[in-house]
Amino acid sequence: MEDWIKKKIGLDKTQRLTREAISDYQVKKLKETITIAKENSPFYRKHLKGVEPEHIESISDIQTIPFLEAEDIRANGMKMLCTGQDEITRIVTLSTSGTTGKPKRIFFTADDQELTIDFFHEGMKYIVNKEDVVLILMPCKTPGSIGDLLARGLERLGVKTIPYGIPEDLTKLSEILRSEKVTSIVGIPIHVLQLAESHGTTEDTRIKTVLLSADYISDSLSKRIEDKWNCKVFEHYGSTEIGYGGAVQCKFTRGMHPREADIYFEIVDPDTGLVLPDGEFGEIVVTTLTRKGMPFIRYRTGDYGRWLKGNCPCGTVLKSLDKVRHRIDDEILFNGYKIDITKLDEALFSIDGLCDYEVKIVEDKGKLRLKLDLNFSVGEGNLTGKKRRINR
Ligand SMILES: [Zn+2]
Incomplete structure (x- = not known):
């Protein structure tokens, strides 16, 4: 993505991209963003009181700015807008699971959506080419949905797309793989695994690449898809809040490279809020630089x-x-222990044939026990989606 980022930050092709050039650009865009936010948004005017763009000299000065919490978005919604309502072309409502709180509403302009299409166009260049047929198993019916923006990015590459949406019927999908000669799939890990299990490998299976997103992607699950279809699996990280696209793996599939010209990422200690050194796990904090x-x-x-x-x-x-x-x-918290579901994912999806599982906390003879339901069949051609549905 270097040439793309170079162009976005104002370097020409002969200039080398350096960390310093990226940081200088990020400081400039951060200052612009703060200025625009304080000028136009009643929420940010109050929230960023005392934060002056001219005091920001290096990107690490971002740490003097207060965090924006999910609660701020729920409570303020439209007060965060920095453009007129007439410029908003898409609103996404994110309901909160498990609470009765207000949903989060995320607003995008046409320019904001274009940034995402452009990132998908660039990020997919390493995964597909003009000869490919890409099946998109992400929400795509509404204009501006993730699958729709991805399809538009792919069309710029001259790639044929099949925007399908969230899958339900595996038999139908298997038929599409065959009839449309699908060579690449973008989807949620559990769905693509179940499709791989149910479709299997036939003479006319042509899947070369798979891009997984929107959920934890265990190595064991990726390996099973790769083994089944003799294909390569890539990982992507994004969320609605950051405009769907965030970071994507290159062909070496070692880590995901972020779209650093549009988003500044920090990893912070969840308790102290302090920025952590490379290699240490923490909470991901994002600042949009071009939205x-x-x-x-x-x-x-x-x-x-x-x-x-x-x-x-x-x-x-x-x-x-x-x-x-x-x-x-x-x-999940269980008897005072914190259970990391991603570790269960790694362990359980290494079991050949496992399609899904469910974790339950059950009461047995006065004691609470953790019960695992393993599912080795995808039923009547229908997808199951029990994983992560924790019954307490
Ligand atoms: Zn790389």
Whole structure:
């Protein structure tokens, strides 16, 4: 993605991309974002009181800015807007699981959506080419949804796309793989695994690449898809708040390279809020550098990750983000113990044929026990999605 980022930060092709050039650009865009936010948003005017762009000299000065919490978004919504409502082309409502709190509403302008299409266009260049047929198993019916923006990015590469949406019927999908000669799939890990299990390998299976996103991606699950289809699995990290696209693996699949010209990422200690050194796990905090409608400044994502130390074999100066897990969904408390569901994922999906599992906390003779339901069949051609549905 280096040439793309060079262009975005104002370097020409002959100039070398350096960490310093990226940081200088990020400082400039951060100052612009703060200025625009304070001028246009009643929420940010109050929230960023005392934060003056002229006091920001290096990107580490970002740490003097207060965090933006999910609660701030729920409570303020439209007060965070930095453009007129007439410029908003898409609103996404994110309901909160398990609470009765207000949903989060995220606003995008057409320019904000274009940033995502452009990133998908660039990020997919390393995964597919003009000859490919890409099946998109992400929400795509609404204009501006993740699958729709991805399809638009792929169309710029001249790739044929099949925007399907969230899958339900595996038999139907198997038929599409055959009839449309699908060579690449983008989807949620558990869905693609179940499709691989149910479809299997036939003479006309042509899957070369798979891009997984939107959930924790265990190595064991990826390996099973790769083995089944003799294909290569890539990982992506994104969320609605950051405009869907965040970071994607290059062909060396070591870590995910972030779109550093659009988003500034920090990894912070969840308790102290202090920025952690490379290699240490913490909460991912994002600042959008180019978003117009609803910029996010130091937003605590609730996602956990870390920067990988050392360089990617591709030789880029861009950072490499390790696998991301989701704080709320990937952790359960049981008898005072914190259980990390991602570790269960790694262990359980290495079992040949396992398609899904469910964790339950059950009462047995007055004691609480953790019960695992393992599912080795995908039933009547229908997908199951029990994983992570924790019954208490
Ligand atoms: Zn790389």
